[in-house]
Amino acid sequence: MTLKYAYFPGCVAQGACRELYQSTAALTQALGIELVELKKASCCGSGTFKEDSQLLEDTVNARNIALAEQLNLPLLTHCSTCQGVIGHVDERLKEAQKKNPAYVDQVNGFLKNEGCSPYKGSTEVKHLLWAIVGDYGLEAVQERVTRKLAGLKCAAFYGCYLLRAQDSIPFDDPHSPESMENVFRAVGATPVYYRGRTQCCGWPLSSYATTQAFQMAGGHIQEAIAAGADCLVTPCPLCHLNLDSRQPEVEKVIGRDLGLPVLHLPQLVALALGVSPKQLGLDRHIVSTKPVLEKLGF
Incomplete structure (x- = not known):
């Protein structure tokens, strides 16, 4: 079965580190992994949004996660910072679904106002490293x-x-x-x-x-x-x-x-x-x- 991910390339790989964008494409192609790039995704904020507002960071990244949920795919990052920010937002919102659903409703209210799909908490946020180690497997990498x-x-x-x-x-x-x-x-x-x-x-x-x-x-x-x-x-x-x-x-x-x-x-x-x-x-x-x-x- 072919592994398939909703791909969140992030800002830096599309600018100052364009070679990361190139090499991720080359590696996943060589491994037979399919990436569906999230063209409408926005910057995760790299941890700065929450300095002004936790709600801002959560809403922006709930939207990013929701884009992957629409595809029914896990969201794949290749940046430690993007993984940390989006992954932690996902953790926080999944916990809020259990303990503070009104907060998730508030986030989704902002998304609805912008014509975006709601956050459901139905997928995973996964760095390329975890995908290689956990999903693809190192033995399979060795074989290639x-x-x-x-x-x-x-x-x-x-x-x-x-x-x-x-x-x-x-x-x-x-x-x-x-x-x-x-x-x-x-x-x-x-x-x-x-x-x-x-x-x-x-x-x-x-x-x-x-x-x-x-x-x-x-x-x-x-x-x-x-x-x-x-x-x-x-x-x-x-x-x-x-x-x-x-x-x-x-x-x-x-x-x-x-x-x-x-x-x-x-x-x-x-x-x-x-x-x-x-x-x-x-x-x-x-x-x-x-x-x-x-x-x-x-």
């Missing part, structure tokens, strides 16, 4: 590997929203996760462990405490390098922006050259499935991915 990433040492950077924004997460332990490392093993790469892999990248601080944000990012990158990593791999485009796009600025703040490539999760997996680096947008990164590709024999 055509180019083992043997010898490549990968350091995961989960993103705090993926691990801690929701009350519960599937297929993993939020305090001691292994799902990313298990994906690395499935494609033949070697996981590298370091202290910062489950911590914040610093992106949320960057607009008002830039130096501190870059110091955080620099600390994580240095730890990964010290642990022997050939690259960082992240399931979050916002983490990617702080760790890759801003790495030259990070280097200036910490006074040290880094040069550690940062890959999106679908780029890594798709490489092992035989997808070309060009098709995955690996030439779009700020920190060159050539050392990774050379180590893999490209």
Whole structure:
């Protein structure tokens, strides 16, 4: 049976991290997963809407979830932040259906006024990582590997929203996760462990405490390098922006050259499935991915 999802690409993958959009399409095609893109979806707010109004965050994302419910499909994200925000809204509204149905009625009232379908609480919000690990299965991924990433040492950077924004997460332990490392093993790469892999990248601080944000990012990158990593791999485009796009600025703040490539999760997996680096947008990164590709024999 073909896996099928209502695809929520998010804002960053359609702009600053276009290579994530490319590589998600390439990976799901290689795995035989069908995506129905939610063209009418709106930004999840990345956690900022609730600073003004929890009701605003819940209403905007109830609408996003309702779009997937209309298709009778789970909503698929490929961004830790989108997963954390939309997933937590889904949890909160499902709980409200039991304990405070008037609140859900209020949310749906706003949706009705805008001509939108109501939130029903009938589907799931699922990150691409969970879809790969839980729905598709790592054994099935292994069967499709055509180019083992043997010898490549990968350091995961989960993103705090993926691990801690929701009350519960599937297929993993939020305090001691292994799902990313298990994906690395499935494609033949070697996981590298370091202290910062489950911590914040610093992106949320960057607009008002830039130096501190870059110091955080620099600390994580240095730890990964010290642990022997050939690259960082992240399931979050916002983490990617702080760790890759801003790495030259990070280097200036910490006074040290880094040069550690940062890959999106679908780029890594798709490489092992035989997808070309060009098709995955690996030439779009700020920190060159050539050392990774050379180590893999490209």
